[in-house]
Structure formats: C-alpha cells, structure tokens
Amino acid sequence: MSPFFFNRMKRAPLxxxxxxxxxxxxxxxxxxxxxxxxxxxxxxxxxxxxxxVLCVVTNIGGTQSTSLRMGWGxxxxxxxRDYYRLPEFVRDLRMTKELEVMCAFGSELKLIALTSxxxxxxxxxxxxxxxxxxxxxxxxxxxxxLIVSEEVFNNLGGETAVSAIVxxxxxxxxxxxxxxxxxxxxxxxxxxxxxxxxxxxxxMPFEAGELIVDxxxxxxxxxxxxFLASDNRRLNELRDAASDVFGSVIPGGVSGEYRxxxxxxxxxxxxTVEALTRNIERTNIFIPIALALTLAAGLxxxxxSTRNEKNTYALSRSAGMTKKRLxxxxxxxxxxxxxxxxxxxxxxxxxxxxxxxxxxxxxxGCLIAVIRALRVSPSRLLREQE
Amino acid sequence: MEILTAKEVSFSYINRFQRVDALKGxxxxxxxxxxxxxxxxxxxxxxxxxxxLAGLETPTEGEVLFEGRSLSALDRDEYRRDxxxxxxxxxxxxxxxxxxxxxxFPLKLMKLEKDExxxxxxxxxxxxxxxxxxxxxxxxxxSGGEQQRVAIARAVSAQSRIILADEPTGNLDITNGNQVVxxxxxxxxxxxxxxxxxxxxxxxAAQTDEVFMxxxxxxxxxxxx
Numbered sequence: 001m002s003p004f005f006f007n008r009m010k011r012a013p014l015x016x017x018x019x020x021x022x023x024x025x026x027x028x029x030x031x032x033x034x035x036x037x038x039x040x041x042x043x044x045x046x047x048x049x050x051x052x053v054l055c056v057v058t059n060i061g062g063t064q065s066t067s068l069r070m071g072w073g074x075x076x077x078x079x080x081r082d083y084y085r086l087p088e089f090v091r092d093l094r095m096t097k098e099l100e101v102m103c104a105f106g107s108e109l110k111l112i113a114l115t116s117x118x119x120x121x122x123x124x125x126x127x128x129x130x131x132x133x134x135x136x137x138x139x140x141x142x143x144x145x146l147i148v149s150e151e152v153f154n155n156l157g158g159e160t161a162v163s164a165i166v167x168x169x170x171x172x173x174x175x176x177x178x179x180x181x182x183x184x185x186x187x188x189x190x191x192x193x194x195x196x197x198x199x200x201x202x203x204m205p206f207e208a209g210e211l212i213v214d215x216x217x218x219x220x221x222x223x224x225x226x227f228l229a230s231d232n233r234r235l236n237e238l239r240d241a242a243s244d245v246f247g248s249v250i251p252g253g254v255s256g257e258y259r260x261x262x263x264x265x266x267x268x269x270x271x272t273v274e275a276l277t278r279n280i281e282r283t284n285i286f287i288p289i290a291l292a293l294t295l296a297a298g299l300x301x302x303x304x305s306t307r308n309e310k311n312t313y314a315l316s317r318s319a320g321m322t323k324k325r326l327x328x329x330x331x332x333x334x335x336x337x338x339x340x341x342x343x344x345x346x347x348x349x350x351x352x353x354x355x356x357x358x359x360x361x362x363x364x365g366c367l368i369a370v371i372r373a374l375r376v377s378p379s380r381l382l383r384e385q386e
Numbered sequence: 387m388e389i390l391t392a393k394e395v396s397f398s399y400i401n402r403f404q405r406v407d408a409l410k411g412x413x414x415x416x417x418x419x420x421x422x423x424x425x426x427x428x429x430x431x432x433x434x435x436x437x438x439l440a441g442l443e444t445p446t447e448g449e450v451l452f453e454g455r456s457l458s459a460l461d462r463d464e465y466r467r468d469x470x471x472x473x474x475x476x477x478x479x480x481x482x483x484x485x486x487x488x489x490x491f492p493l494k495l496m497k498l499e500k501d502e503x504x505x506x507x508x509x510x511x512x513x514x515x516x517x518x519x520x521x522x523x524x525x526x527x528x529s530g531g532e533q534q535r536v537a538i539a540r541a542v543s544a545q546s547r548i549i550l551a552d553e554p555t556g557n558l559d560i561t562n563g564n565q566v567v568x569x570x571x572x573x574x575x576x577x578x579x580x581x582x583x584x585x586x587x588x589x590x591a592a593q594t595d596e597v598f599m600x601x602x603x604x605x606x607x608x609x610x611x
Binding site for chain 1: 437440442443463464465466467468471472474478479480481482483487490491492494495524540
C-alpha cells in the first residue's frame with residue numbers, strides 16, 4: 001500500500017463514492033437478474049412438475065364427456081399396466097357410472113358411482129362442495145354405500161338402510177326383447193354420509209356400483225373417464241400411448257376407427273411454460289448485457305479516475321516506489337470501495353455469485369485502466385514537459 | 387571522487403512518428419559537494435540525461451555508474467529511494483497529501499517509524515523556509531515557490547546524496563527562483579550533496595560549480611554562449 005493511502009482516498013471521496021455506487025447498482029442489477037432468473041426457473045420447474053394436466057375422454061366429436069357408456073375396455077386401458085402403455089401416464093383416475101334409482105325418498109333419482117369426488121359440484125371442496133362422511137375409504141369401498149343430500153339425510157331420521165330399485169338407463173331394451181328386466185335390479189344401500197344442501201343426486205363408490213351394474217346387465221360399462229397426467233414432461237408420450245385406445249377429437253364426430261377421443265388439457269401449462277420460458281430467455285439476454293456494462297463501467301471509471309493520477313504514479317516511481325507496490329496500491333485504491341459495495345449487494349440480495357462476477361469484471365476494467373496509466377514512465381512525462 | 391558517472395551513454399526512443407536519438411555517447415562525472423548545471427535548448431536531451439542519471443531509464447548504449455557500480459546492476463528503486471532525489475519543474479508534489487505528508491512520503495517508503503519520519507520532515511521543511519503553519523496545507527494552497535521548496539525538503543529529509551533538479555525555477559518568479567537556487571547550492575556546498583540542475587537560465591548556470599552544455603544529444607563541458 002502506498003504511504004498515506006487512506007488520507008489520499010479520504011481527500012478525494014467523490015470518485016470513490018461514485019465507483020462504489022456504480023458497483024452497488026450493477027451488483028444489485030445482476031443479483032436481481034440472477035435471482036429473477038432462478039425464480040422463473042423454479043416456477044417453470046414447479047409448473048411442469050405440479051400443474052394438473054387433466055386428460056378427459058369424450059365422444060369422438062369432443063362434445064360430450066359424460067353419459068358415454070364406454071365398454072369396460074376403456075377402464076382397463078388406463079389401469080392394466082401389463083397390457084397397455086397408457087397406465088404409466090395416469091394418476092388420480094376419475095371414473096363414473098350413471099344409474100337411476102327408485103326408493104322410499106324418490107323415483108328416477110340420479111345415482112352416480114364414482115372413484116373420486118373431484119369435479120363433482122356437491123362433493124368437491126374445490127367447487128364449493130361440503131361432505132360429511134362416516135366412512136374414510138368411501139371411494140374405494142366395494143360396499144353399496146350412499147352419499148345423499150343433507151335434506152334427505154335429515155328426512156331419514158337416523159335410518160341408514162335404504163332399499164332401492166336400480167336401473168342402468170343406458171341399456172337399450174330394443175336389443176333385449178326377451179329380457180324385460182335387463183338393466184333393472186334391487187339393491188340394499190347403507191347411507192354413509194351426506195353433502196350439504198338439497199340436491200337429488202346420490203353417490204356411491206365406483207367399484208360397488210360396477211358390481212351392481214354387472215349383476216343387472218351382465219357386463220360393466222362406465223360413463224366418464226378422466227385422469228391427471230402423471231408426468232407433464234412426457235405428454236407427447238402420453239398422447240402416443242393414448243392413441244392405442246382413443247382417437248383425437250374430430251369436429252363433426254365421425255371416425256371409422258375410434259368411438260372415443262382423449263383430450264389432454266395442457267393449454268394452461270403450455271401458456272405458463274411459454275411465459276416463463278420467455279422471461280428466462282429475456283433474462284439470459286440481459287445478464288450478458290449487464291456483465292458487459294460492468295466491464296465498461298470498470299474501464300470508464302478506471303480511465304477517468306487514473307487519468308489525473310499519472311503524475312502521482314510517476315512521482316511515486318521517481319520517489320523509489322517499486323512497480324509492484326505502486327500497481328497494488330493503485331488497484332486497491334480503485335477496488336476497495338467497489339469491493340465493499342459488491343459484498344453489501346451480494347449479502348443484501350443473498351446472491352454472492354453475481355456480486356462476485358460484477359466485482360471480477362469491474363476489476364478487469366480497472367486493471368486495464370491502471371496498467372495503461374502505469375505504463376506512462378516518469379521520464380516520458382518529463383520529455384512531454386520538455 | 388565521482389559519485390555519479392555517465393560513460394558513453396546513448397539513448398534512443400520511439401515517439402509517435404520516428405526514432406529519436408536523444409543522447410549520443412554522453413560521458414560526464416559528478417562529485418559530491420558540488421553543484422552542476424546542464425544547459426541546452428528544448429529537445430536537446432538534457433531531461434533525458436537527467437532521467438538516465440535518476441535510473442528512470444536504461445541507456446541504449448553505455449552505462450551510468452553510481453559510486454563506481456552500474457545502475458543496471460543495482461536496484462534502481464532503492465537507488466532513487468535512498469540516494470537520488472528528483473525535483474521537477476512542476477507536478478512535484480502529491481496533490482492530495484499535505485506538505486508534511488509529501489516530505490514524509492519517501493521516508494515512509496524507507497520504512498521509517500512515523501515519529502522519526504515526522505521529525506525529519508518537519509526539520510527539512512523548516513530548513514527550506516516552510517513555516518509550521520503550512521505543514522498541513524495541501525499543495526494547492528501553497529505558492530509555486532513554496533511547492534518547489536517542499537519538493538527540495540523531500541530530498542533533504544530523505545538525505546539523498548544526489549539531487550537531480552529539472553528546471554526547478556521554471557515556473558517561479560525571480561525572488562522565489564533565487565531562493566530555490568540558493569537552497570540547492572547550500573545543499574551542495576554546506577551539506578556535501580551532489581546537485582545537478584537542468585536549466586535554461588544561464589544566470590543560474592553561472593552560479594554552479596560546473597556547467598555542461600547539451601546540444602543535439604551531445605554533451606560538452608563548459609558554457610559556450
């Protein structure tokens with residue numbers, strides 16, 4: 001360090017304060033950009049990993065997703081891993097079967113057998129539904145349990161056993177002229193809970209409903225099928241696997257090969273990913289610009305601040321100060337406050353690496369300026385004077 | 387005995403446009419206890435010779451000897467720090483250091499204790515006529531003559547045996563110029579230092595013990611008007 005180093009700094013505070021402020025601003029800018037990019041990347045990862053991409057089976061025209069009366073093969077296509085590719089991409093499977101019941105508290109009541117409350121207004125808390133259940137594993141039960149409306153539950157006065165006639169409304173009786181009772185049968189239910197409000201729809205576990213359907217129709221069918229994609233990074237693979245079983249929606253609704261289509265609702269995910277990717281790409285452009293600005297600032301401030309120091313450097317050399325010591329002293333003078341500024345910015349924004357990068361580039365700019373200033377020898381200055 | 391000797395010293399440098407042969411086979415010797423003047427026109431090479439004598443440049447040919455040893459074999463930073471002080475026409479002082487700190491600068495480089503450095507600096511300042519009231523002044527608050535005397539005080543305090551002064555009175559009025567010259571002559575004659583003054587002023591040259599004339603890079607002994 002040069003003798004009276006701090007005295008000299010103290011007596012010309014403006015240039016050092018300016019250098020520190022510029023370093024602080026650039027560090028803060030780069031830290032912000034870096035933090036912002038990390039944040040956007042994290043959001044992108046989060047969006048891809050945790051967005052719910054709903055895949056819904058519809059008729060081939062895409063106009064209907066309930067009352068589809070699909071064969072049991074559709075259910076097997078999303079569950080049998082040994083035979084189909086699609087199950088690998090399925091999570092949170094939602095299947096329903098629609099039935100009609102006639103019982104003590106009403107006739108032609110809608111009975112829906114379901115695997116999950118999701119998407120059902122009365123049952124799904126996300127849609128405002130509120131359910132009181134007496135069985136924890138209602139949706140996976142094979143017992144003929146019922147969820148009724150609060151109103152019906154109150155009218156039952158504590159009675160939980162319900163006898164009913166169950167009808168599969170999708171059985172076309174014209175095909176079974178010799179079986180007038182095809183698709184009709186009796187069943188004993190146990191009330192297992194109620195949903196808030198009046199409402200006429202009844203709900204039962206999917207498996208239990210299918211056992212009844214199998215008994216009264218001789219086969220299993222389902223009326224809606226939806227699921228969430230298990231891996232949002234493999235949606236194209238999912239589409240490919242789905243094409244083994246389902247078609248794509250054809251406006252107009254005619255397909256020689258498929259009766260049903262699978263629609264992957266990834267529009268929200270795509271728009272989110274697109275927006276976040278755009279932000280990341282913009283930041284990727286701004287960061288090098290900020291780094292280039294830092295280098296330029298180091299050069300500019302270095303040149304300005306050493307421009308009037310050439311005589312001081314020459315005088316120091318002629319007083320016997322070694323080149324190394326003079327260089328170290330000049331660099332320290334240029335970088336002491338900017339270093340402090342970068343440390344402050346890095347610590348405040350908890351982003352030390354960008355602050356370090358700013359300091360490194362700023363130092364490089366100053367280094368070039370200081371080397372340039374120190375190249376002027378005292379004798380050259382004297383010659384210029386002469 | 388000669389403390390400083392130039393032996394067949396030549397020096398060339400490249401300026402923006404061409405190669406300049408600033409010195410051509412210059413030989414001369416300087417003794418302690420004497421004041422010397424080097425006179426010559428601008429661009430004649432006298433400042434270049436001063437730089438070579440100060441060890442700020444290396445001769446292209448020939449050598450500069452300090453006490454019989456070639457400067458190129460010595461640590462030239464140490465040589466300037468301990469033995470040879472340079473006084474310029476202007477820009478002599480560190481603008482952000484006080485007069486006292488300017489004088490202490492080489493002493494700090496010599497790693498003297500702060501108290502000792504301050505004692506020597508103050509004594510040197512007083513010896514060149516700078517009063518205590520000006521010790522803490524920055525150069526911008528000193529007159530040209532005072533600045534030059536502070537520069538001399540720096541050479542005095544460092545106890546440099548060789549003082550190389552380049553146009554030390556160039557920016558001064560006659561009174562201040564005379565003061566500075568008399569101090570330099572006193573340092574040579576009373577304190578036994580070797581003082582080499584580069585000057586245009588023939589009156590100053592006439593006060594020295596020996597005069598060299600520099601013309602187109604060639605040094606001749608004696609004054610030829």
